[in-house]
Amino acid sequence: MPDVTLTTLRALKQKGEKITMLTCYDATFASACCEAGVEVLLIGDSLGMVLQGHDSTLPVSMADTAYHTASVKRGNAGALIVADLPFMANATLDQTLHNSGLLMQAGAHMIKVEGAAWLAESITRLAERGVPVCAHMGLTPQAVNILGGYKVQGREQAQARQMVADAIALEQAGAAMLLLECVPSDLAGEISRAVKVPVIGIGAGSQTDGQVLVLHDMLGLSLSGRVPKFVKNFMAGQASIQDALAAYVNEVKAVTFPAAEHGFSA
Numbered sequence: 001m002p003d004v005t006l007t008t009l010r011a012l013k014q015k016g017e018k019i020t021m022l023t024c025y026d027a028t029f030a031s032a033c034c035e036a037g038v039e040v041l042l043i044g045d046s047l048g049m050v051l052q053g054h055d056s057t058l059p060v061s062m063a064d065t066a067y068h069t070a071s072v073k074r075g076n077a078g079a080l081i082v083a084d085l086p087f088m089a090n091a092t093l094d095q096t097l098h099n100s101g102l103l104m105q106a107g108a109h110m111i112k113v114e115g116a117a118w119l120a121e122s123i124t125r126l127a128e129r130g131v132p133v134c135a136h137m138g139l140t141p142q143a144v145n146i147l148g149g150y151k152v153q154g155r156e157q158a159q160a161r162q163m164v165a166d167a168i169a170l171e172q173a174g175a176a177m178l179l180l181e182c183v184p185s186d187l188a189g190e191i192s193r194a195v196k197v198p199v200i201g202i203g204a205g206s207q208t209d210g211q212v213l214v215l216h217d218m219l220g221l222s223l224s225g226r227v228p229k230f231v232k233n234f235m236a237g238q239a240s241i242q243d244a245l246a247a248y249v250n251e252v253k254a255v256t257f258p259a260a261e262h263g264f265s266a
């Protein structure tokens with residue numbers, strides 16, 4: 001796969017071709033994902049849940065994230081690498097700049113931060129220094145203790161209008177990409193059409209510019225036996241992990257995944 005850059009992703013959006021993204025935490029899976037044509041690899045703080053067995057993403061440290069980012073970088077063959085800034089690693093602007101720098105030096109090409117319009121200042125400061133930022137909106141799992149659980153966001157009209165306005169504000173602040181988690185499908189489509197930067201969705205329906213899933217979820221593995229409704233098991237009917245990864249890429253590109261049953265209504 002030729003190196004995927006921000007330019008590649010913007011061109012895919014303009015062409016109307018869907019962007020494929022998966023979480024990835026190690027070199028071997030990074031290599032397998034690249035082989036399958038996955039364009040973006042995310043070192044998600046979901047690693048705290050799927051690798052470490054915690055019940056939230058909050059315990060994940062900068063050291064954990066840097067370690068997995070460096071591992072993914074060694075197996076990568078052309079994908080754009082995005083790393084999640086862990087819980088409280090962006091408590092101040094100084095810490096945001098310092099910690100983002102460490103993840104870029106570990107091998108990330110882009111940093112992802114959870115929030116809304118209040119992220120604007122740090123996104124601008126990072127972009128000035130050469131760090132592209134993905135703003136993760138909607139269900140932001142680091143705020144699970146404020147949100148009262150992993151619940152769909154933006155179902156109320158006022159909250160939906162605010163999310164559209166925040167997305168536009170963050171694009172103007174210099175965000176390179178947006179990610180929407182667990183928002184009604186039509187709202188996610190509206191936001192995707194309102195900005196020029198690529199919008200990736202998880203539990204956000206099929207109208208976004210791309211899709212992401214947690215690797216373990218799409219391979220049919222779970223700790224609890226309980227999986228969110230937006231997850232599809234791509235191992236079903238496949239002979240190998242490599243085939244399952246390829247099936248994911250095919251279904252996202254063909255817009256057969258996500259189907260209506262994987263999304264939420266308003």
Ligand SMILES: Nc1nc(=O)c2c([nH]1)NC[C@@H]1CN(c3ccc(C(=O)N[C@@H](CCC(=O)O)C(=O)O)cc3)CN21
Nearest residue numbers: 046049050057141150151152182214217227228229230
């Ligand atoms: N393995 C794994 N997969 C994920 O997608 C994921 C993580 N871990 N850890 C971090 C967050 C937590 N996520 C979650 C977890 C549960 C639901 C969930 O159960 N959602 C309900 C919707 C509830 C509602 O209707 O408001 C569902 O039915 O899917 C959603 C996102 C997504 N992220």
Ligand SMILES: CC(C)C(=O)C(=O)O
Nearest residue numbers: 023044045046084202
């Ligand atoms: C679910 C994705 C978007 C994520 O942030 C993660 O894996 O941590």
Ligand SMILES: [Mg+2]
Nearest residue numbers: 044045046084
């Ligand atoms: Mg995350």
